[in-house]
Amino acid sequence: MAHSPVPAVVVDGLTYSLSDGSVILDDISARFPPGHTGLIGPNGSGKSTLLALIAGRLTPTAGTIRASGRVHLVPQRLPSDGRVADLLGISEVLAALRAVEAGSVDQAHFDAVGDDWDVEARALAELDALGFAGASPLLERAVATLSGGEATRVALAGARLARAEVTLLDEPTNNLDTATRHWLYDALDGWQGALIVVSHDRDLLDRVDALVDLDRRGVVAFGGNFHDYAEFRAARQETAERRLKEADAGLARAKRQAQVELQREAQRNRAGRRERAADNVNKMEAHYFQNRSERGSAAKAVAHQKAVAQAAEARSEADDAARTHDVIRVELPDTTVASGKEVLKLAVGDATLDVVGPERIRLEGANGSGKSTLLGTMLSGKAPAWAAVPPAGEPAASTAGLMAGVTVSRTPTVPVGVLAQRLDELDAFSSAIDAVRDAAPSRTPHDARALLARFLIRGDRADQPPATMSGGERFRVGLARVLFRDPAPQLLVLDEPTNNLDLDSVEQLVAALEDYRGALIVVTHDEHLVRELRVSRTWSASRDGRGVMRVADRFPEPVEGP
Template sequence: MVVLQNVGYAHPNKDVLFSGIHLSVTKQQKVALIGNNGVGKSTLLRIMAGGLPPASGVVKLDSPPYYVPQLVGQFNHLTVAQALGIAEQLQALHDILAGHATEANLALLDDDWTLEERSADALAQWGLAGLDLTQPVEALSGGQKTKLFLAGMTLHQPDIILLDEPSNHLDAPARRRLYEFIQATTSTLLVVSHDRTLLHLLDSVYELSRRGITVYGGNYAFYQEQKQLASNALQEDVRGKEKALRKAREVERETAERQQKLDARGRKKQEKAGVPTIMLNTLRNNAEKSTSRLQGVHAEKIGAISQELHELRQELPATDKMKFGFDSSGLHQGKILVTATGINFRYAETPLWAQDLSFQITSGERLALKGPNGAGKTTLIKLLLGAAAPASGTIHRALGKVVYVDQEYSLLATELTVYEQAQRFNGTALPEHEIKIRLSRFLFPKDDWSKSCRGLSGGEKMRLMLCCLTISSQAPDLIILDEPTNNLDIQNIEILTAALTDYRGTLLVVSHDQVFLEQIKVQRTLELL
């Protein structure tokens, strides 16, 4: 069981990340912990894992948890055995087998005589067969590092498992293995993830926000239904408040016009009746005060409705606030953009692909580029872009404007501010206020315009990239995206999905996220083996 009571955390600069967090996870429960980037999901997981002390509150766990972190580069200085937490036991086993059966070694080993065999089996189950336990973690790829920590779950069989974005950097076979493990395990699970396929496998959804933890008593599908109902109700409230605001302004205008007519009619009667000038001035002042009071009443009412409407709009989902407005690609549908005939690439004298590749890409298509880690997806993209030449075969390109969005969003210049970056894409000389309006639509308020691009999160970089594409004078004919949903929260994945749905050009997407591929309506797959 996992229990958090009134838990809070503050950054070293004293900024409060969250406070008053209450959470309870029962034995064998499988929980998804979701929320927008920056609300503190990973921090909360680290507190539960014992890696961070809370600023306040109490954390109780029935047994020591096994923690799989999102960022595994911090373990590069360790060996595989050290990362698995078995280095001391392994050394004790070797010492005993070498004749040093001391009490200390026997206590360390704790009768786990099959430790090496179990470690090898666990690594093999996660696609790391033959991995040397003395090898440095630094020598492994990002996907292999994640698999290493996942193998620790199989090896240690912990009662409580904490997973932070476990499917990041995993290829399709490893993801399937992870899904199978989650379905089969009897351990208590608490998982931070944006992987919708994985989220559907968990029993409950706990949403972390600035207001604390909201518990949804069902799986992710149930959570989506509840959020949609709430969104529909909010949209109805917004429409109702917009209608009330229009009505209030109409009443204000009609009242002002009616008052002006009454005042004018009154003045004419008074002038005809020969009312003295002093009395006319007094009557005029009284009429002006009355008009001013009426205007004040209406202005107060309109101001109150406007404030309520502003607050409601602030609660709208991000995708409802944005207007993408992608221009259409200049290419006609069906034009052949790429023709590859028998191409291959070689490292030294070894061909990258067992079979040469032949394919075409036509304008308007939506393609997924798939394959296990190391299959050569990035190399094929370089061949398509002309950044590398095939060792054999031919490739003909008739590409117009191409945008390649890699995992680091390197199209963005890190030395520029958010506003300067947007201006760099301003090919039609849009005025300054229009650029700022578009930045605001993509959730970059005034305080963010002077932020350095270097310090932006993955989700912020993605939103800025989309904003820049809408500012650009012409939509790209081809957009290539390399693992675009890695490190994005669910909100930003929805934003990206909506943008790509609006786009009418050609898409080539490298992704293991099947839900994302279905939502952006991928029509064809290029599979590398």
């Protein structure tokens, strides 16, 4: 008889609560097999918390965790201080190596090195494969000088160096450019040890062996990739909806039967009263039949009530199983931009980039190519001083001179809305209602509450500080602020909007923009989002040998007729 492989991680009855009593995870049990497992679920379901618990960075309130060997975690939020060596996780080993090379015979230094005598060479080789050129001084580079994508690449290289039995990756493709995403996909194919990855990247999730879904119905384990799981979920949803219809019919049937029986019983009671009134039975018999009738009526009433209650409970369970997430649907007529109206014009080197009418444009480029700086230049109308003048002889890696030769025109000016990668500005507001009214002062608190409800922030949640909300809720509050700001945006800029969003929230973003009628510029490496938003053009950013940005304007390939 074949034995199932020993799971890499087992969590049993796991509960985690905050100091204020808020429950993040409640009695979670799951088995993560060896190989590659995707961990998915809605924002706020506790995925990142579960990884931190498995890694030992948090202590569970209740329950147990068993891992088969050492665990290495690459968190979603990386530290911004320290050096590259710190982010790689090799600082202590390097310090011990330097001490030994200087002549130390301290056993503690030899213990710190262990078998990692070649760690510096391996680290530089990993970084070189990710596009970081340079010798060992690269390891001394400050993390603060790295872009978000570069920091993620370094952390992933550190995970490879760690060679742990279990590796945990929390949204590893956030901030990664297309080339590095494909490097990661290839790296995962040959990854040594078990891997648990939290991600909303469908291309990555299609490369895993199994999925664990922190679903509102509980933990769902599935042996297969996301494509297979999506088909499974669709079939499960179809079955749940069919059972809901059956439960609705069963409840209606139980209610009808109870009503019919009550009517029949009432008729029998009326007939008995008429017979007793006609003196067809003596008083003793009348008393006996009356008591028996009342007892029978009460018993039948209880039985019918129980049948209706059971049918109602079955219907409630079926309704819960069939219920899907809500979709954002909003009307945005004030965002309309007429076809042919000039919205934005930029000159980048020899290229002229313009936005005319309600175009949808994607801005792409490698990490460090200057996409975020270009966005800032578009919005402000001028390049930052540090990026405007190219110093002679500067190497390509220099950030100075990045935007040399860039001019921006916003004539005629249109209202602009920006949804940034980070939504830190929301933390300044004491409620979601205040956040919306800050962007649209003419709206009353009642208007803001009604608007937030359309973005699925309902009831008391609208009164909560955004700082206490889940990532998905914060995103929807930010989206409401942008789309319904005063005046309405006719140029909408989205900077990596799907970072930190669960799969359902991505669908909600696409649905919310379904009726957006203005021009759109989206910075993203998410191919699925590009298709869903029906992007019509692409601006590809790169840097020349002097470190100056160049942007190519690419239109879709024409489709040949039959």
